[in-house]
Amino acid sequence: MLDNLFSALPALNPQADEQFDDLLRRPGLRIxxxxxxxxxxxxxxxxxxxxxxxxxxxxxxxxxxxxxxxxARRLAAGDCLDIAPHCRHRVEWTAADEPTIWLAVFYDAGATTTRD
Known part of the structure; x- marks a missing residue:
């Protein structure tokens, strides 16, 4: 479990695999x-x-x-995007000269959400 989102970053290497770290798992939710x-x-x-x-x-x-x-949509630090279930999508490009750090929240498609 990470205690800081910017810790334990892998070395820059486009030939290596992306790094995926589970931060939280609950029924219907994964971060x-x-x-x-x-x-x-x-x-x-x-x-x-x-x-x-x-x-x-x-x-x-x-x-x-x-x-x-x-x-494609160009995303920069601070940009967010909600991708609906079964919306086919792909990553066309990520910066090779700096780490691109994503926070991804996966949620149950049947969950009801509200926003204040």
């Missing part, structure tokens, strides 16, 4: 930190998840493409 350094989804690969995913970029930058959109 993880993802650290990228130049990685992207494999050509032709699309994520298609049964759960919703809310992401915020804490550091770095990335391009995320939603299948139903013509162009």
């Amino acid at each position: 993880e930190r993802i650290v990228s350094s130049g990685q992207a989804s494999a050509p032709g690969f699309w994520y298609d998840q049964a759960e919703g995913e809310w992401i915020v970029l804490l550091a770095g930058s990335a391009d995320v493409r939603l299948e139903h959109e013509a162009q």
